[in-house]
Amino acid sequence: MESGSAERDLARERERLQFIIDGAGLGTWEWDVRTNRTEFNETWASMLGYTLAELTPYDYGTWANLVHPDDLARAEAALADCLSGRSENYECEFRMRHKDGHWVWILDQGRVMTRDSTGRPSLMFGTHTDISRLKRSEEELRRGLEEKELLLRETHHRIKNNIASIASLLSLQAGYVTSPEAQSALNEALSRVRSMQTLYTKMLSAHENVRDVSVPGYLTELTDSVVGLFPTAAAVTVEKRLAPITLDAKRLFPLGIILNELLTNAMKYAFQGRARGRIEISLDPGAGRAVFSVRDDGIGLPLDLDPSAPRGFGLTLVRILSEQLGGAARFESAGGTKVTVDFPA
Template sequence: MENEIEGVFLILKRDGTIEKVTCYGTDIPHGIGSFASLMDHGSREKASNFLDRILEKGAAYNWEMNLRDLKTYHFSGFLNSDRIYVVGSPSREDMINIYHLAEEYMSPEPEIELPEHTEVEKELFNELTRLNNELSSAQRELLKKNLELQRALEEKEMLLREINHRVKNNLMIISSILNLQSRYVKDRDDLTLFNEAQSKARAMAMLHERLYTSGKHRRVDFGEYLRGLLRDLYYSFIQDTSHIGLETDIDDAELDVNIVVPLALIVNEVFTNAIKHGFPHGQSGTIRASFKRMNGEYLLEIADNGVGLPEDFDPEGASTLGMQLVRSLSEQINGDLKIESNGGTRISIKFTDWKQ
């Protein structure tokens, strides 16, 4: 195994002076110097902070620093009595392997001989020595477990990123297929259905792309996502931007992904309905979208200054597929849905975030 891994094991004094260096698969130049002297100029301050963290907290895990040749290494270390043990490698997995190989250098503290005529009971002193050795062993085991947990967490995060990436790609493929098939649709109503299905697929693809690029798998910057979604919908459905305008007033806020998915579908449905029904016969107007944080709650509004809803329209009893979808999605996030028609149409939903 020694021939297959790369890294270094160091024993340092409390002041950072190198006492012993063991190299595995590498030839790091070193002499009797300090730990910081192994680093390039830009990483020396970080190396000092790394040692300070160990002296303060007892251990430090997975610090990235550049060696003199600018190669990036991951370093972890812990304090044991008056020595600092440090493992470094370009691979987190190799850090664990080097740790196992270097355990022979991390023997328990030797027993201290008692001075003559001491008044301390020898039995008590031996027990304290044994407990100290057990503590040192536990510290080493904790370092090993932390490194293994970090590796497992990184593998999980990589898998989640790959899933989001593949889901995004599949949704974009679906959107492209719908776009191709829509070219053969002659009926205007059927074409609208194709376009709406395509926009829903793109909205979900945008969400999974954001999850993939941000590295966050439970939280989404909804403000930034909403701005992008509205731009996409606006330029997809409106050919003449001088005919219908778009105004936005959107706060930044991170929301749980289980909240964002229903909200994205609601925005998609309400926005497309405003374009289809709010401005008939070439009428001009404006669609306004607002997202605000208010005392622990959030308010999402989409309004237009178009013709408004029919006089006999009953929001509670509306049986159209779009309104049923909006109500169902609002209930899914325990939102307070309001539909108003006064000089246009305003649909708002007040909700709270889900705390994980």
């Protein structure tokens, strides 16, 4: 009685397992590693457009002959890892040839069920899952992302070219005006435009992206560009101490404008009546923050200047952009001018 009950329980368990396999649409295979004989279910064959009768007699070679030649070595290497015990489970994605000639993407998974007394594999069991639809979706997504990336890069190139055109027009106009005030205003505008141009050039250079731009690289190029606009550039020594960190373009852009404004102010006002001058630019990382500062050894800030409410457009812009970065600008005037911006990095 007990034996009959156990057999019925086993039969029900097999029926339940078969129901799960059929419901999931899984192809199953059993491989006797010693004899090379294999057993497949009908779903295994139908995934490839066959009936089991059409594949008879079948063995390991039946599977190997249907796998895409470019994928076979990789699949067999994964099998070898499982058979040797280097990997507990076997899993591989590959293409198999359908009866009508097209390729079907298969996810093949399995494991060794039994080993002999010496540890050699005896029987292996596994399943096939048709993942062709998933692969098509992945390919469509990949192509869509490539198209969007190409469009984005083209847009950036157009913006970069437009910025270059604006910079050229400002430079040309500055060469024609005779008023010192007008020429100064045009040069300041040109300097701001060039800070944007430098960032776009940096982002579009090899392998740069808007999420991970080198801060030292960008600020160094921008510094050279801004200082080079002034005829007194050769008389000013610029020292840079910039930690090797990266920032996304959204934060790097305002930081570049801040540097542009501070350098412009220093070059215009700090060294009046002097033959030479010095500017120090530093960027130091902290615990989740960065400290950026520009210091000169010039004449210092005007005595009547209130740093919390600066009158000039440039310093007002520095304060606003510092707040946009989530930080604050601190102005000091001792032995020159020093402006420090502490912000989350």
